[in-house]
Amino acid sequence: MPASPSSSGQQARQAIADRLREILRDSGLTARALARQAGWDETKCSRLIHARTPPSDDDIRTWCRICGAEDEIPNLIAASRSAENAYLEWRRVQRSMKRMQDLGLRLFEDNRVYRFYSSNLVPWPLQTPGYMRAIMQRFSDFHRADVPDIEDGVRTRMARRRFLDDGTRRCAMIIEESVLRNRVFGDEVMKDQFRHLLTGMRQTNLSLGIIPLAAVRVQKLTETFHIYGDNTVSIELVSAIITITQPREIDLYIRCFNDLASAAVYGDKAEALITAAIGALE
Structure with missing residues (x-):
């Protein structure tokens, strides 16, 4: 597994190594004793607990089994698998907008329930082509990247909607009212997008919640x-x-999403906020 240039990737690997060290200490075993039982060279234990070598799935299973900490195996394997790819710099994907969309496509294909929270933009399942195009162009300009395949990216994102059209998948979306109030793109793009929200939110397997500016809430996030x-x-x-x-981390985000959902309004109240946003652009 190649080393990541990202400091965040290194921190993720170090956290795994630290946890292996804690498990070893709690077991009362020495690194030499663990290596002997595992049939490893003793230096392997040193490399693992100092994050010089990333552990394989089998390494984690063996380590936890010998140390009597088999309940740690699922979380450690999940953390190890994601450590190298957990932090993906935009500059690594900005050369191909379509590649970015393909990354999301695989996640959509493999799952049937989706939950989106956005503090700044309309989530892509309810975006119009014009809104998508404006987002991708803004991304390109901000990162100072020449992105020649914006139209391919738009087509890929539009094609992804077919997963929601078959009725077997469910999507819950929550946005801040500020998404409706901030004029991030031209008025016509925004009005067209908001009119589409009024139509799209009626889809039976899709829900749209809007958190009013004055809502009483327990969570306030900036990231999408x-x-x-x-x-x-x-x-x-x-x-x-x-x-x-x-x-464990996913569970925290699910709980956070549920807190945000409890502060949102739906149905007629959400429609009223969207209609007011359209009126402000007229």
Whole structure:
């Protein structure tokens, strides 16, 4: 497994190594005793607990089994698998907008329940082509990247909607009212997008909640995050996409989403906020 240039990737690997060290200490075994029982060279234990060598799935299973900590295996394996790809800098994917869309497509194909929270933009399942195009162009300009395949990216994202059209998948979306109030793109693009929200939110397997500006709430976030099934969370930051696959962390985001959902309004109240936003652009 190649070393990651990202400091966040190194921190993730170090956290796994630290946990292996704690498990070893709690077991009362020495590194030499563990290596002997595992049939390893003694230096392997040193490399693992100092994060010089990333553990394989089998390494983790063996380590935890010998130390009597088999309940740690699922979380450690999930953390180890995601450590190298957990922090993906935008500059690594910006050369191909379509590649970014393909990353999301695989997550959509593999799951049937999706939860999206956005503090700044309309989530993609309810985006119009014009809104998508404006987002991708803004991304290209901000990161100072020449992105020639914006139209391919738009087509890929539009094609992804077929997963919601078959009625077997469910999507819950929550946005802040500020998404409706901030004029991030031209008025015509925004009005077209908001009119589409009024139509799209009536889809039976899709729900749209809007958190009013004056809502009483227990959570206030700035980052956008997407939850795919119960196995992956994707978080969008200014500089990177962070992917989380560790069950304990995913559970925190699911609980956070539920808190945000409790502060949102739906149905007629949500429609009223959208209609007011359209009126403000007229």
